[in-house]
Amino acid sequence: MSSSTPLAIDFGTSNSAAALLRQGAVHRILIERGQPTLPTAVFFPADEGPMRIGSAAVEALIAGEEGRFMRALKSVLGLPLIQERRLISGRRRSVQEIIAAFLEQIRLRAEAQTGHRITRALSGRPVHFHSADAAKDAAAERDLRACYHAAGFEEVSFLAEPEAAALAAARGWRQGQIGLIVDIGGGTSDFTIVRQDGTHPRVLASHGVRLGxxxxxxxxxxxxxxxxxxxxxxxxxxxxxxxxxxxxxxxxxxxxxxxxxxxxxxxxxxxxxxxxxxxxxxxxxxxxxxxxxxxxxxxxxxxxxxxxxxxxxxxxxxxxxxxxxxxxxxxxxxxxxxxxxLRPHKTTIAAALHTTVERAGLRAAEVDHVVLVGGSSLMSLVLEAVRDLCPDAEIEHAEAFTAVVDGLALATEMRAPSGAPHPS
Ligand SMILES: Nc1ncnc2c1ncn2[C@@H]1O[C@H](COP(=O)(O)OP(=O)(O)OP(=O)(O)O)[C@@H](O)[C@H]1O
Ligand SMILES: [Mg+2]
Incomplete structure (x- = not known):
């Protein structure tokens, strides 16, 4: 495999994953202990030993080891807090540096597993990191890009997480069928409506809110x-x-x-x-x-x-x-x-679903498939909101924690036919 194959990375608020495309097939990196996902968590031992990530970080916390545990770092992207240096286990560090160190570990693990140097990343991003503030939203992508560069990736592009999930979910759909992807994760709720166009789903609308x-x-x-x-x-x-x-x-x-x-x-x-x-x-x-x-x-x-x-x-x-x-x-x-x-949150999700369908210029009754992605899509309030809107659609659960990274890997090879989702 050439080093120019981008590594697909789903850097999630709660869990992260990485994958590559090999001969047209998605190859998930077994990122931790033979598993394809790991908690987006870090632990800095008080004795200034090396940073631990993923389950090892969670275990250190549970064991009550002395040190600093951190999770949900993605939600700090775009906020001034990301640059602030705080004393953490003997060193002043910023959240930006910590995210970069986490992404570097992912790169090193992927390199160790594939035997190739990896210089490019195709990263997921929520439709909006900050749904109520466009400037913060743009700053968040800039922050994340800077983290990837600091992590040793020379090139990074982004694709909206639900648009990536649509690529994985729509395989096998019939021409013209309409699908609604609902990705409710730890930090954001993201929605995409696609129409199957040949072998590719064409994005009709995407929408997202900072709620997870x-x-x-x-x-x-x-x-x-x-x-x-x-x-x-x-x-x-x-x-x-x-x-x-x-x-x-x-x-x-x-x-x-x-x-x-x-x-x-x-x-x-x-x-x-x-x-x-x-x-x-x-x-x-x-x-x-x-x-x-x-x-x-x-x-x-x-x-x-x-x-x-x-x-x-x-x-x-x-x-x-x-x-x-x-x-x-x-x-x-x-x-x-x-x-x-959680009733107010359900109302927000229901309204966002409604907006997505409206932006696609459709009526809810025209949706053939609803695909639920993300850990929080397992909450019954999500299913209720979806059923209320699309009572006749076929509702499917994608692989909650890997559909986004699978779709990102598929997108690394897409030559972006007109209107098809492609890396920005
Ligand atoms: N069985 C379950 N029932 C309800 N919620 C769950 C379940 N399992 C996980 N979750 C929740 O799902 C969330 C994590 O989902 P996921 O890993 O998809 O998020 P993420 O991709 O890291 O976040 P984001 O995409 O928003 O950045 C957590 O808030 C977790 O509490
Ligand atoms: Mg996610």
Whole structure:
């Protein structure tokens, strides 16, 4: 294989994957322990040992090793935070450098597996990194491009993730059939409508919103966990009578995957100690102080994510198990409570689906296939929103975690016939 074959990379908020096209067939890189995907996570040991990525990083966190864990770094692309250098395990590093180091590891693993030097990448990108801000959106792609260059890729091009997934999904569709790809991941929801045109799906419209599984986790953490840590309680005024609500900011950050690592600062700890001194609910707020002291933010995020998945699957007795904060502390999460908390998100996804169909100039009834992609497409709220819009379409689950990378690999060979999706 020539070194000019681009490596297809799905750099996801939660999980990443890489693949190459070999003689027209998709060859997924077994990126970690014989598996084709790995968590987009990094761990820097406190002893300044080498960075670990993927499952090894998650395991270090679970084992309670001293060090700094980070996940959901993709959501920082386009934000000023990406350039800020913070002290992490003995060195000042920026998120941009950390993403570059992660992508470099992917390149090195792919090179080790193929025996070839890889200099080009075809990367997925959400339709919008930031759906409400075009300048931030453009900055996010620039940031990601810079990360790829710093990771040793000389050339990088981008393709919208759902358009890539469409290439993988539409194989075998009949001429003229209409497909709607719904890719709900950790950070974004992305939609593409295609019409099968010869052997290629032709893109009619793409649309995306910055909303994904990490936002579901955020909402569930705020509604179900943070009240036990003091959210919604009050503190006495330092001077004079009366009570004030406790500030929401530290709870909101603790409930946000990407922000957790930046909470463990002396300033935040001091602020929480001060609030605790004035608290009328010290039993609850004391838990927040303890969580910051012991750096348990990611443990909470993982517990919320596991509770979400269990409740969505309809498991009996589903709960968010935070017994690492306090023995026997488990916060029940019923399916009803899950759907009530996530109702606004369902409304957003339903509206985005509607917009996508409208932009394609179609009526929903004209959609023949709906293909669900991405881990969060397994949430029943997604299926409900899709069924409401297209009750008669055939709904298929693509391979949730690899459809995007498969399509990216297929796109590396496309010579971009007119109107067909092609790398930008
Ligand atoms: N069985 C499941 N039920 C519901 N949600 C799930 C399930 N499995 C994984 N998820 C959620 O799916 C999300 C990850 O999906 P995926 O790996 O497709 O995202 P990603 O590609 O990394 O993110 P993005 O494409 O938005 O950058 C996480 O939020 C996770 O909690
Ligand atoms: Mg994805």
């Amino acid at each position: 599984g990490t936002d579901f986790d955020h909402a569930l953490s705020l509604s179900h966990v943070m009240p036990s840590l003091g959210l919604g309680t009050e503190v006495r005024r330092e001077m004079g009578p009366g009570l004030l609500p406790v500030p929401v900011a530290p709870f909101a950050d603790l409930a946000t995957w990407a922000k957790i690592p930046f909470l463990y600062t002396p300033e935040t700890r001091r602020m929480v100690a001060e609030l605790l001194r004035l608290s009328v609910a010290p039993d609850r707020l004391g838990r927040l102080a303890q969580v910051l002291d012991l750096e348990l933010g990611h443990d909470i995020a993982f517990a919320v994510e596991a509770g979400k998945i269990a409740a969505n699957a309809g498991e009996k007795g589903a709960a968010i198990d935070v017994s690492f904060i306090e023995r026997d502390l488990a916060l029940p999460l019923t399916r009803t409570a899950l759907s009530a908390t």
